[in-house]
Amino acid sequence: MAPRIQSQRVSNTLLPYLTSSSTSSSSFNTSSCSPSLSLARQFSATAAPQTKLRRQMFEWLNTDGVNYKHHVPGEMNYLAKGRRDADSAPSNRPFPNNRNFVSESVLSEELRNEVYVQVVEQKKSVRAVSVQFGIDMKRIAAVVRLVELERRQRSQGKPMAMPYARAVHEMVPVTPLAERPVFHEPINDLPAHPSTGAQIFYPTTESRSFTRIDAGRVFSAAPEFQDAQRAAYPHPSDLANVIFKKPRKIEWVGKGANYRQVLQPADVRIPHPQQVQMERDRIAFPQERRAVLDRHAERLAKQEKVEQTRRERAKKVHEDSINLVEPEGGRFDFRIKDAFFTNKTVGHDGRAPFAPGRRYGVPTNDRKRGVVKIPTFVKA
Amino acid sequence: MVVRIRLARFGNKHDPFYNIVVAQARSARGGKPLEVIGTYNPIPKRPVSLYNENVNTRPYKEVALDQARAKYWLGVGAQPSDPVWKLLNMAGLVAPKPTTYNKA
Numbered sequence: 001m002a003p004r005i006q007s008q009r010v011s012n013t014l015l016p017y018l019t020s021s022s023t024s025s026s027s028f029n030t031s032s033c034s035p036s037l038s039l040a041r042q043f044s045a046t047a048a049p050q051t052k053l054r055r056q057m058f059e060w061l062n063t064d065g066v067n068y069k070h071h072v073p074g075e076m077n078y079l080a081k082g083r084r085d086a087d088s089a090p091s092n093r094p095f096p097n098n099r100n101f102v103s104e105s106v107l108s109e110e111l112r113n114e115v116y117v118q119v120v121e122q123k124k125s126v127r128a129v130s131v132q133f134g135i136d137m138k139r140i141a142a143v144v145r146l147v148e149l150e151r152r153q154r155s156q157g158k159p160m161a162m163p164y165a166r167a168v169h170e171m172v173p174v175t176p177l178a179e180r181p182v183f184h185e186p187i188n189d190l191p192a193h194p195s196t197g198a199q200i201f202y203p204t205t206e207s208r209s210f211t212r213i214d215a216g217r218v219f220s221a222a223p224e225f226q227d228a229q230r231a232a233y234p235h236p237s238d239l240a241n242v243i244f245k246k247p248r249k250i251e252w253v254g255k256g257a258n259y260r261q262v263l264q265p266a267d268v269r270i271p272h273p274q275q276v277q278m279e280r281d282r283i284a285f286p287q288e289r290r291a292v293l294d295r296h297a298e299r300l301a302k303q304e305k306v307e308q309t310r311r312e313r314a315k316k317v318h319e320d321s322i323n324l325v326e327p328e329g330g331r332f333d334f335r336i337k338d339a340f341f342t343n344k345t346v347g348h349d350g351r352a353p354f355a356p357g358r359r360y361g362v363p364t365n366d367r368k369r370g371v372v373k374i375p376t377f378v379k380a
Numbered sequence: 381m382v383v384r385i386r387l388a389r390f391g392n393k394h395d396p397f398y399n400i401v402v403a404q405a406r407s408a409r410g411g412k413p414l415e416v417i418g419t420y421n422p423i424p425k426r427p428v429s430l431y432n433e434n435v436n437t438r439p440y441k442e443v444a445l446d447q448a449r450a451k452y453w454l455g456v457g458a459q460p461s462d463p464v465w466k467l468l469n470m471a472g473l474v475a476p477k478p479t480t481y482n483k484a
Contacts, residue, residue, distance in 0.1 A: 145430050152432060324440075325470040332424045332441050336471050339444035341416055356444060357399045357419040358390035360412050366392075 092173050105173035114177050116147040125304045134183025188270045195219050195263055212236040212265035220263040222253045236265040240273035274299050386461040396422055402453050418445035
């Protein structure tokens, strides 16, 4: 039987009732609840001690709810829609009536350590590890940074918040490190490009093949491809190879502030364009699985090499442009960067908005009312 | 009149930022200079300590300088102010300023 609230005589009794078992509380109730009290209730203005919902709550707590009272260590303790069985797979929805609330899984300790080992110690490319475990490349980069930080803190003997980590891993689903990798998340997703938001009615001849390349050109108002250009890319993913090697091949259109790059097809912009090519190879040569995989590996290696040289070159350019001076006895270093104050960089009157340094004769609106002063976006 | 290479303060209270400018010596600090040849941010920046390689790096101050213009103005007799002299010395454009206390 559900326990009752003692309205007048005992105050703050709710807490011990919720934690104590039902039998002890009911015996306590019968002793304290006299018939004279129920007669007096006829003229009482206080609310009834027991509502229907409250009774149902205690019923549930004593039947189905018992399963949830103590959680199994290392497992989530989410409510299930009906009665929970030991065999049924745990749901990722902590609120069974809200289908839209889904807990996203996090990487397990072993998996994130494995990612770090493969990237840093075995020197595998981030791209390859991302495909192997089905983890987004940005997440791989974050894992590498954070594990590096963790190892440094361990070596310095700093305390780790292990109980916290353990608690979090029991609250959300965890992607384990398994023999056959369990994919953590979709890795080839693409955010919708703002210029594809426009609805454009574009008449084209039926005989003409209209691919994603053409659609991108229409969206960015670039001139149509000529037949010879179109013939070079029978499938939009063929363009990915070219653009990857020479990103400067992407055309620019428009004038002034509207000067922009031509929108590339999704085949080029996705994080792993080589996956599309492998899938096409698989469909074209279903019998030659070995050859298809070899070609894929070759493509990956080539891509990695190009990326590596590009990274090194960018790093060298950055280092060359900075002259680091360490004055004797000073606390700070000085980074002396080359800057060019010419007509082109500061404008004919020295007030161009893109000019380096602070400008003259232009009011700074940083304290004006109605001007947003906090950053409104972060560059990816 | 003397032409000087000096700092012109910008930024807000407690948030200084300087343009390195070439100006007539008697002109106002906030007046329009002959030319801007660089910037100097005196607030030290600390590299992100998330990476192992950045752990032992010291905080740094950022200077941007148009070396060609600085050389030109020094060549025609512009006189750097003391703080700018230090910066130009670090950039390797002028010898350190002779001091009396080092002679003794």
